[in-house]
Amino acid sequence: MKEILLDYDKCNGCMACAQxxxxxxxxxxxIVGAILEGVRPRIFxxxxxxxxxxxxxxxxxxxxxxxxxxxxxxxxxxxxGVVTNEGHAEACVGCxxxxxxxxxxxxxxxYRSNTALKCDRCPxxxxxxxxxxxxxxxxxxxxxxxxxxxxxxxxxxxxxxxG
Amino acid sequence: xxxxxxxxxxxxxxxxxTLRGLDREASIxxxxxxxxxxxxxxxxxxxxxxxxxxxxxxxxxxNFFKDNNIETMxxxxxxxxxxxxxxxxxxxxxxxxxxxxxxxxxxxxxxxPLPGIDKVGFTGIRNLDDADLILNRCRSGNKAVVIGGGFVxxxxxxxxxxxxxxxxxxxxxxxxxxxxxxxxxxEILANDMKQSGIKIYAGTATRELRPPxxxxxxxxxxxxxxxxxxxxxxxxxxxxxCTGTKPNVELLVGTGAEINRxxxxxxxxxxxxxxxYAAGDACESTDLVSGEKGLTPIWPNAVIQGKTAAxxxxxxxxxVSPLLGLQxxxxxxxxxxxxxxxxxxxxxxxxxxxxxxxxxxxxxxxxVLEENVIKGMIFVGNIQNAGVIAALIRKQADxxxxxxxxxxxxxxxxxxxxxxxxxxxxxxxxxxx
Numbered sequence: 213m214k215e216i217l218l219d220y221d222k223c224n225g226c227m228a229c230a231q232x233x234x235x236x237x238x239x240x241x242x243i244v245g246a247i248l249e250g251v252r253p254r255i256f257x258x259x260x261x262x263x264x265x266x267x268x269x270x271x272x273x274x275x276x277x278x279x280x281x282x283x284x285x286x287x288x289x290x291x292x293g294v295v296t297n298e299g300h301a302e303a304c305v306g307c308x309x310x311x312x313x314x315x316x317x318x319x320x321x322x323y324r325s326n327t328a329l330k331c332d333r334c335p336x337x338x339x340x341x342x343x344x345x346x347x348x349x350x351x352x353x354x355x356x357x358x359x360x361x362x363x364x365x366x367x368x369x370x371x372x373x374x375g
Numbered sequence: 376x377x378x379x380x381x382x383x384x385x386x387x388x389x390x391x392x393t394l395r396g397l398d399r400e401a402s403i404x405x406x407x408x409x410x411x412x413x414x415x416x417x418x419x420x421x422x423x424x425x426x427x428x429x430x431x432x433x434x435x436x437x438n439f440f441k442d443n444n445i446e447t448m449x450x451x452x453x454x455x456x457x458x459x460x461x462x463x464x465x466x467x468x469x470x471x472x473x474x475x476x477x478x479x480x481x482x483x484x485x486x487x488p489l490p491g492i493d494k495v496g497f498t499g500i501r502n503l504d505d506a507d508l509i510l511n512r513c514r515s516g517n518k519a520v521v522i523g524g525g526f527v528x529x530x531x532x533x534x535x536x537x538x539x540x541x542x543x544x545x546x547x548x549x550x551x552x553x554x555x556x557x558x559x560x561x562e563i564l565a566n567d568m569k570q571s572g573i574k575i576y577a578g579t580a581t582r583e584l585r586p587p588x589x590x591x592x593x594x595x596x597x598x599x600x601x602x603x604x605x606x607x608x609x610x611x612x613x614x615x616x617c618t619g620t621k622p623n624v625e626l627l628v629g630t631g632a633e634i635n636r637x638x639x640x641x642x643x644x645x646x647x648x649x650x651x652y653a654a655g656d657a658c659e660s661t662d663l664v665s666g667e668k669g670l671t672p673i674w675p676n677a678v679i680q681g682k683t684a685a686x687x688x689x690x691x692x693x694x695v696s697p698l699l700g701l702q703x704x705x706x707x708x709x710x711x712x713x714x715x716x717x718x719x720x721x722x723x724x725x726x727x728x729x730x731x732x733x734x735x736x737x738x739x740x741x742x743v744l745e746e747n748v749i750k751g752m753i754f755v756g757n758i759q760n761a762g763v764i765a766a767l768i769r770k771q772a773d774x775x776x777x778x779x780x781x782x783x784x785x786x787x788x789x790x791x792x793x794x795x796x797x798x799x800x801x802x803x804x805x806x807x808x
Contacts, residue, residue: 280678281434309675321758
């Protein structure tokens, strides 16, 4: 199962991911349109002592936001692993239990609809908009196992090269 | 294996769903007094206000039971458990056998001993029948008085207000939401509610409830009178009492199960009787902050307990970590608020209190610490990252290094573990190996 992974050292806080996210979730699918429509990004580029720190949902295996949702709106798709409060028969009512439950602060409020706002991993795209837009390769979309293998291989090559 | 679950709300449904995930073959039966598909009690205000229809109150897809191959006995009332014979006896006389039993019977509204309540009639809000009764009464007039300014009372008041009723709330404590919010937070929330025309009488006892008298009894416009301690008389077609609940423990009385206020369970959600488990509002478990046994009557806790009970019932031992008994999120009109743990404490309790208060922006944030460990929090107006603080309460982590940052609006998860990201990736890799 693919995940959005982050290499924080490579992030320079350019906000391209946030803009791409808002654009993707707007009607017009453009950055300007997103601003005019008041669409907020679902990836939060915050900072830690001045260093950029993007925060995005990890789509937890045993997601606290899903357990907390008293409307049944927040669900984890068993096939894709995506956790979202959108697109289900059970509608989000904006009770904010999920905001209280999320230890990462990855859920925000959508002021337009007064519902919870979070990453839905761009269901219409093969690669999520934030990942596709990142000019620094800080964000990548991959299977954790594949990523781990690649890292190990790279590390192995490095060691061999030195050796 | 025969699993029997009594109760079809948060804990019961989560347990049934989890059991089915763990065991494709077992017989799973959900028994409930209410002859309804699973619906969320927390959504009843949305039903009262007219925002959601009856059908929209479900928190699982309409064919949940069928899809999960779960048998149902709805509209059936369990009256007695025979732990020796491993049977539950129904009101109809029928006996239902079980190998593992989960008691997720929830709680009921309590009726306060208010003078005259017997004459006016007690109306609480706990289930769909209550809601239907209230909606029916709404037809006879548009004035409502809600006695009790806790979460349930205020959510109900706001729902009736949105429905177009003239609503007053009477609260005995000095301010609304006294169990979870301090006076400063309550003032912001009360002002927000008043914007919508709701009247709030706090710090006021209800002296008497009087039914319509004389000619006032006649016709559809009959008004009750709610007399407050200072002599104020409020007229109401509808008097609602939202002053608290009590756990439904009766089913296990006489079985030998230990019962305090709620059914006592251990960290495996087992009662003191073999093969009987309890979860949700009916049970009592260890509170994270106080370390004492207590009720933990909120939806997220019920779900976690139901899930944990299911694992243990299925023979997969799993402990529930201590839960935050007091935690709640709310938004009545347009001010969101979250409170958790020892949120109402002050310096007089020997605790360290950090606050930021911006009255003009309707923002208030408070963090309660004991020896650098967060014990409670209140976020009003701006609730972003409230979950990060709540998680620190759950972890009972030492926050001395970040204490000065906790109340910053820019405080975020990234401050918790510097260099955390690399470590996390390494951990993920380690897991993947």
